[in-house]
Amino acid sequence: MQNEKKTITPLSELGEFGLIKRLTKPFECKNSSTIKGVGDDCAIITSEGKQLVVTTDLLVEGIHFDLVYTPLAHLGYKSVAVNLSDVCAMGAIPTQITVSIAASAKFSVESLEQLYDGIRRACSRYDVDLVGGDTTSSMTGLVICITAIGQIPEGKASMRSGAKVGDLICVSGDLGGAYAGFQVLQREKEVFMVNPNSQPDLKKYDYVVDRQLKPEPRLDVVRKLMELGIQPHSMIDVSDGLSSEILHICDQSNCGAKIFESKIPIDAQTEMVAEELNLDATIFAMNGGEDYELLFTIDAADQSKIAQMLDYVTIIGYITEASEGCKLMGKASGCIDIVAQGWNAYKAD
Amino acid sequence: MQNEKKTITPLSELGEFGLIKRLTKPFECKNSSTIKGVGDDCAIITSEGKQLVVTTDLLVEGIHFDLVYTPLAHLGYKSVAVNLSDVCAMGAIPTQITVSIAASAKFSVESLEQLYDGIRRACSRYDVDLVGGDTTSSMTGLVICITAIGQIPEGKASMRSGAKVGDLICVSGDLGGAYAGFQVLQREKEVFMVNPNSQPDLKKYDYVVDRQLKPEPRLDVVRKLMELGIQPHSMIDVSDGLSSEILHICDQSNCGAKIFESKIPIDAQTEMVAEELNLDATIFAMNGGEDYELLFTIDAADQSKIAQMLDYVTIIGYITEASEGCKLMGKASGCIDIVAQGWNAYKAD
Numbered sequence: 001m002q003n004e005k006k007t008i009t010p011l012s013e014l015g016e017f018g019l020i021k022r023l024t025k026p027f028e029c030k031n032s033s034t035i036k037g038v039g040d041d042c043a044i045i046t047s048e049g050k051q052l053v054v055t056t057d058l059l060v061e062g063i064h065f066d067l068v069y070t071p072l073a074h075l076g077y078k079s080v081a082v083n084l085s086d087v088c089a090m091g092a093i094p095t096q097i098t099v100s101i102a103a104s105a106k107f108s109v110e111s112l113e114q115l116y117d118g119i120r121r122a123c124s125r126y127d128v129d130l131v132g133g134d135t136t137s138s139m140t141g142l143v144i145c146i147t148a149i150g151q152i153p154e155g156k157a158s159m160r161s162g163a164k165v166g167d168l169i170c171v172s173g174d175l176g177g178a179y180a181g182f183q184v185l186q187r188e189k190e191v192f193m194v195n196p197n198s199q200p201d202l203k204k205y206d207y208v209v210d211r212q213l214k215p216e217p218r219l220d221v222v223r224k225l226m227e228l229g230i231q232p233h234s235m236i237d238v239s240d241g242l243s244s245e246i247l248h249i250c251d252q253s254n255c256g257a258k259i260f261e262s263k264i265p266i267d268a269q270t271e272m273v274a275e276e277l278n279l280d281a282t283i284f285a286m287n288g289g290e291d292y293e294l295l296f297t298i299d300a301a302d303q304s305k306i307a308q309m310l311d312y313v314t315i316i317g318y319i320t321e322a323s324e325g326c327k328l329m330g331k332a333s334g335c336i337d338i339v340a341q342g343w344n345a346y347k348a349d
Numbered sequence: 350m351q352n353e354k355k356t357i358t359p360l361s362e363l364g365e366f367g368l369i370k371r372l373t374k375p376f377e378c379k380n381s382s383t384i385k386g387v388g389d390d391c392a393i394i395t396s397e398g399k400q401l402v403v404t405t406d407l408l409v410e411g412i413h414f415d416l417v418y419t420p421l422a423h424l425g426y427k428s429v430a431v432n433l434s435d436v437c438a439m440g441a442i443p444t445q446i447t448v449s450i451a452a453s454a455k456f457s458v459e460s461l462e463q464l465y466d467g468i469r470r471a472c473s474r475y476d477v478d479l480v481g482g483d484t485t486s487s488m489t490g491l492v493i494c495i496t497a498i499g500q501i502p503e504g505k506a507s508m509r510s511g512a513k514v515g516d517l518i519c520v521s522g523d524l525g526g527a528y529a530g531f532q533v534l535q536r537e538k539e540v541f542m543v544n545p546n547s548q549p550d551l552k553k554y555d556y557v558v559d560r561q562l563k564p565e566p567r568l569d570v571v572r573k574l575m576e577l578g579i580q581p582h583s584m585i586d587v588s589d590g591l592s593s594e595i596l597h598i599c600d601q602s603n604c605g606a607k608i609f610e611s612k613i614p615i616d617a618q619t620e621m622v623a624e625e626l627n628l629d630a631t632i633f634a635m636n637g638g639e640d641y642e643l644l645f646t647i648d649a650a651d652q653s654k655i656a657q658m659l660d661y662v663t664i665i666g667y668i669t670e671a672s673e674g675c676k677l678m679g680k681a682s683g684c685i686d687i688v689a690q691g692w693n694a695y696k697a698d
Contacts, residue, residue: 045403058483
């Protein structure tokens with residue numbers, strides 16, 4: 001893109017310790033719960049009288065991301081975002097992360113700096129401290145493993161297992177966009193493979209491409225729920241698609257669910273991409289995944305409270321007895337069973 | 350080894366959720382600080398009024414381990430052990446771990462069960478709970494990322510930065526054995542490559558091979574220090590060799606060090622292997638790494654206390670002014686500067 005000459009420093013020139021120092025230098029710890037960040041055998045944190053939540057995710061080049069169309073800074077940002085999303089899915093406030101990467105010799109110090117720049121921006125935006133990690137080499141490609149820690153007052157975590165019959169099922173934002181963006185990027189990649197000089201015009205797909213490349217954890221929704229005094233009975237983030245997530249809740253809460261297709265929030269751009277591909281946008285929402293929205297259930301008595309945050313969330317159905325199963329009330333097709341078709345990293349295709 | 354027919358289940362048969370369920374089923378959470386383990390978006394833990402320490406390590410096939418001579422159960426055990434060693438290096442008691450793995454299609458469900466069996470045995474031995482993780486596929490080989498959490502009373506962590514002039518430098522166990530074991534295994538691998546029917550006789554190398562394949566975190570040393578009321582001024586674990594570790598302490602504590610070569614504890618088998626290779630065992634201790642012993646400094650006034658644990662530790666030198674540098678007092682060669690030659694994952698060789 002830019003014409004300036006870029007410096008390319010091989011990873012071997014700095015060595016492990018030099019590389020860690022250079023990559024983590026732009027980071028500052030800001031949380032009072034961070035006693036000691038990067039630079040010792042462990043980080044030291046305090047819980048400030050709260051409970052802590054811990055989550056971890058491993059992202060592998062060629063499986064979870066494609067560097068042909070994923071800028072490294074976006075990848076760094078997204079890697080943090082998906083972990084913070086898990087913290088949010090407990091109703092907790094994220095406070096610290098550790099970042100481990102394995103990179104092959106095809107990566108330069110400068111390219112890893114781009115990755116860490118994305119990580120830093122996500123940390124900065126969500127007031128999260130980078131407190132540790134590991135940096136090593138790999139035989140091929142890039143692997144990123146992030147662990148995120150968050151705080152929550154004792155007994156306030158929203159687990160998958162707490163849904164009750166009669167609960168309203170709510171979802172934040174809109175669904176299916178990340179998958180629509182993925183489809184657009186895949187299509188552009190194929191064009192690029194045939195003609196490397198092609199200049200993709202992605203303007204009309206900006207929203208869905210952003211949903212795929214730069215998801216945001218819904219910390220705003222968590223904070224708003226706290227502010228309004230709404231304690232979700234159960235909560236999960238939408239990483240594998242609505243089908244998979246509602247089944248997790250029903251399975252762990254031993255209940256059923258009824259979801260109304262007409263209520264599922266879908267953006268116009270998502271609809272447009274689905275149409276271009278002769279597919280149904282509902283399928284993107286149900287089985288696409290990677291939207292990182294929050295799916296949660298609340299006591300029906302909280303309906304008036306949730307009405308104050310309809311900019312953030314949509315009520316899409318309600319929890320039923322387990323014997324009633326997990327159903328989608330179709331717009332045209334009537335009542336159908338919800339089946340998990342979420343992403344299987346092990347499936348050959 | 351065994352003649353019974355082994356079942357081989359491809360990873361794709363179970364899918365991600367089925368695989369996680371199967372691998373984590375044999376694990377039980379035992380710590381009172383574990384409120385919620387595997388099975389939700391996050392684990393939930395309490396700190397029970399203590400500070401928490403957090404560390405993470407990423408292990409990559411072909412870089413950190415060689416499956417030609419590393420049984421998967423040993424690898425699982427070692428992956429946990431090296432992380433617990435970092436927790437011990439703060440003077441903390443390990444309580445929880447998360448385990449993330451990426452495995453290519455060459456691995457079967459049964460082979461990953463072996464890996465998790467080793468992980469389970471390490472958890473069981475050190476009373477650590479597995480509380481979360483991620484399981485996914487990779488394009489090639491195996492990647493393991495473990496995060497370990499431990500507890501320590503407020504203000505009691507021993508950091509690298511706390512060494513003071515006059516401190517005694519102590520090290521637990523003996524050094525260089527893991528590197529000697531690595532040399533033996535590499536040699537056997539070369540023999541095996543030439544003649545796959547060769548049956549290696551490793552009996553006379555059992556100690557050093559064990560040091561390489563099955564290191565133990567020195568939680569016993571941490572507990573003994575607590576029991577005797579010894580608060581190390583500084584501490585680090587020996588993962589990259591004594592040279593590298595003492596330089597970390599000197600660098601972060603702004604001091605120098607004098608180490609006596611004659612005092613460095615080296616096992617007879619390590620000496621034997623060094624001799625076979627026409628090398629100096631001191632080099633194994635200084636630059637070999639992977640011993641996972643604890644290197645720490647204590648107030649000289651604690652010498653009588655440390656005398657009660659000479660089964661565990663050896664005093665190998667003392668801390669000096671920074672201006673005096675970091676020196677090894679050689680048995681024959683006189684006083685020489687200590688230079689880090691620890692392992693560089695990025696170095697091509």
